[in-house]
Amino acid sequence: MDSITRHWPSYAIACLATVALILLSRLRRRYRNLNSPPGPKPWPIIGNLNLIGSLPHRSIHDLSQKYGEIMQLKFGSFDVVVASSVEMAKVFLKTMDVNFACRPKTAAGRYTTYNYSDITWSPYGPYWRQARKMCLMELFSAKRLESYEYIRVEEMRSLVRSIFDSRGEGILLKDLLSTVSLNVISRMVLGKRYLDESDESNSVVSPDEFKKMLDELFLLNGVFNIGDSIPWIDFMDLQGYVKRMKTVSKKFDRFLEHVLDEHNERRRAAGENFVATDMVDLLLQLADDSNLDVKLERHGVKAFTQDLLAGGTESSAVTVEWAIAELLKKPEIFQKAIEELDRVIGKDRWVQEKDMCNLPYIEAIAKETMRLHPVAPMLVPRRAREDCKVAGYDITEGTRVLVSVWTIGRDPELWDKPEEFCPERFIGKEIDVKGHDFELLPFGAGRRMCPGYSLGLKVIEASLANLLHGFTWKLPSTMTKDDLNMEEIFGLSTPKKIPLLTVAQPRLPVEMYRL
Numbered sequence: 092m093d094s095i096t097r098h099w100p101s102y103a104i105a106c107l108a109t110v111a112l113i114l115l116s117r118l119r120r121r122y123r124n125l126n127s128p129p130g131p132k133p134w135p136i137i138g139n140l141n142l143i144g145s146l147p148h149r150s151i152h153d154l155s156q157k158y159g160e161i162m163q164l165k166f167g168s169f170d171v172v173v174a175s176s177v178e179m180a181k182v183f184l185k186t187m188d189v190n191f192a193c194r195p196k197t198a199a200g201r202y203t204t205y206n207y208s209d210i211t212w213s214p215y216g217p218y219w220r221q222a223r224k225m226c227l228m229e230l231f232s233a234k235r236l237e238s239y240e241y242i243r244v245e246e247m248r249s250l251v252r253s254i255f256d257s258r259g260e261g262i263l264l265k266d267l268l269s270t271v272s273l274n275v276i277s278r279m280v281l282g283k284r285y286l287d288e289s290d291e292s293n294s295v296v297s298p299d300e301f302k303k304m305l306d307e308l309f310l311l312n313g314v315f316n317i318g319d320s321i322p323w324i325d326f327m328d329l330q331g332y333v334k335r336m337k338t339v340s341k342k343f344d345r346f347l348e349h350v351l352d353e354h355n356e357r358r359r360a361a362g363e364n365f366v367a368t369d370m371v372d373l374l375l376q377l378a379d380d381s382n383l384d385v386k387l388e389r390h391g392v393k394a395f396t397q398d399l400l401a402g403g404t405e406s407s408a409v410t411v412e413w414a415i416a417e418l419l420k421k422p423e424i425f426q427k428a429i430e431e432l433d434r435v436i437g438k439d440r441w442v443q444e445k446d447m448c449n450l451p452y453i454e455a456i457a458k459e460t461m462r463l464h465p466v467a468p469m470l471v472p473r474r475a476r477e478d479c480k481v482a483g484y485d486i487t488e489g490t491r492v493l494v495s496v497w498t499i500g501r502d503p504e505l506w507d508k509p510e511e512f513c514p515e516r517f518i519g520k521e522i523d524v525k526g527h528d529f530e531l532l533p534f535g536a537g538r539r540m541c542p543g544y545s546l547g548l549k550v551i552e553a554s555l556a557n558l559l560h561g562f563t564w565k566l567p568s569t570m571t572k573d574d575l576n577m578e579e580i581f582g583l584s585t586p587k588k589i590p591l592l593t594v595a596q597p598r599l600p601v602e603m604y605r606l
């Protein structure tokens with residue numbers, strides 16, 4: 092109340108300015124005779140924000156059922172177009188991809204990624220293009236990923252060992268999964284686990300604290316921050332998100348400064364003989380390269396490093412947790428998966444990445460999980476770079492674009508009994524998740540598609556396969572499958588609202604767990 096009283100003159104000016112802007116934009120539309128996509132009538136100032144609940148992808152899904160495959164909403168003073176069919180996704184992410192390859196400016200991009208210096212929030216242009224080139228040529232090249240396979244194998248073993256040690260007890264699966272992906276990604280990106288408490292030099296932040304920081308970063312990068320839609324009231328930070336963004340980015344900065352200092356020290360000490368062994372080494376080398384089209388500054392290296400750590404940790408853990416939760420609801424799927432694993436792998440070895448092409452049923456479980464629980468249900472927002480026409484409708488420059496892969500994954504025209512978890516639907520079908528088949532786009536498609544998809548997919552498939560191969564999974568004895576809560580929370584990723592608590596029992600001969 093105090094803050095509103097104190098700021099009322101700015102508040103009044105803000106309201107007037109917004110009303111004026113809306114009237115102006117309506118006049119502009121009428122004058123230009125624009126034919127906008129259908130959508131609900133917006134209110135002054137808030138537009139259609141009143142229709143968006145705590146799970147925006149579900150609210151938007153419901154609206155798209157009424158207004159169709161392309162609809163226009165108003166979030167405060169911004170036009171938002173939602174594409175929710177294969178045809179529309181193709182237009183925005185393929186045919187006209189270059190016009191929609193920009194990101195909107197958001198508080199998250201500004202405060203948590205060194206003022207849009209990372210890959211995810213940087214605008215379309217030479218800096219972002221150079222970043223993607225680095226991903227393609229250096230960070231995620233097939234050769235580089237292969238060279239890090241031993242890390243994934245070691246971390247998978249340590250996952251299996253911790254589950255074995257907790258056999259028969261309730262396990263919070265996502266915690267263990269996040270540890271694996273965090274360790275895999277820190278070893279690849281930072282050169283060591285970094286968050287290993289046993290290592291004295293890693294005292295900057297504890298693993299638990301770091302996981303909390305990542306959760307917070309993911310949440311804040313996906314939330315609907317009102318100030319992003321109604322910039323005039325941004326300064327009030329009504330939801331307190333901006334304050335949280337500043338806090339979390341300070342914590343990350345402290346950690347990243349420590350990482351870069353250590354890496355630079357190692358480089359200095361090695362002198363001429365220095366060989367890059369991790370992604371931060373590579374980024375620091377690129378930062379020294381005077382031939383780069385756009386200079387990569389220290390804050391850019393920090394922003395990229397943070398992007399890689401965040402992108403690589405949360406998404407795969409979230410996906411595998413959903414997969415096991417779905418299977419606990421349908422034990423017959425466990426049975427089929429185990430039959431396949433016993434037949435192809437046998438009981439005397441663990442699953443390796445190269446086995447995946449012979450495990451179509453496990454692959455199908457992963458795809459079915461990503462169909463029903465895409466980590467980013469509306470991808471990451473895009474922004475129209477120029478005025479254009481889509482399906483006969485006018486889309487004006489600056490319009491934000493959401494592609495609802497959540498709705499596409501539930502389209503009854505594409506999927507039989509879409510709400511049912513049924514991996515069989517993928518057996519014998521050539522549908523992949525690599526951005527070619529627009530009915531299944533968990534990693535997006537086009538220029539802005541996830542650059543880490545092949546690493547993400549490797550981690551998801553290998554952990555899922557080994558969890559199913561090594562253990563039988565049950566709910567705690569006090570729970571039935573009907574008690575299993577399948578609600579989600581919305582952020583940049585969409586994890587289970589209530590973390591999955593489950594009980595594992597070893598399935599293979601006991602010596603197999605002596606890893």
Ligand code: HEM
Pocket residue numbers: 210211212223276398399400402403404406407410466467470471472533534535536538539540541542543544546547548551
């Ligand atoms: C495990 C599963 C993963 C899923 C489901 C996932 C999903 C996505 C999605 C949906 C996008 C937005 C695409 C778009 O706007 O069209 C994205 C972008 C991105 N992802 Fe991933 N991702 C995963 C793993 C990773 C990994 C392992 C990394 C890096 C280590 C990563 C780094 C990024 C980055 C940097 C972007 C921004 C790309 C840009 O804006 O140009 N992701 N991811």
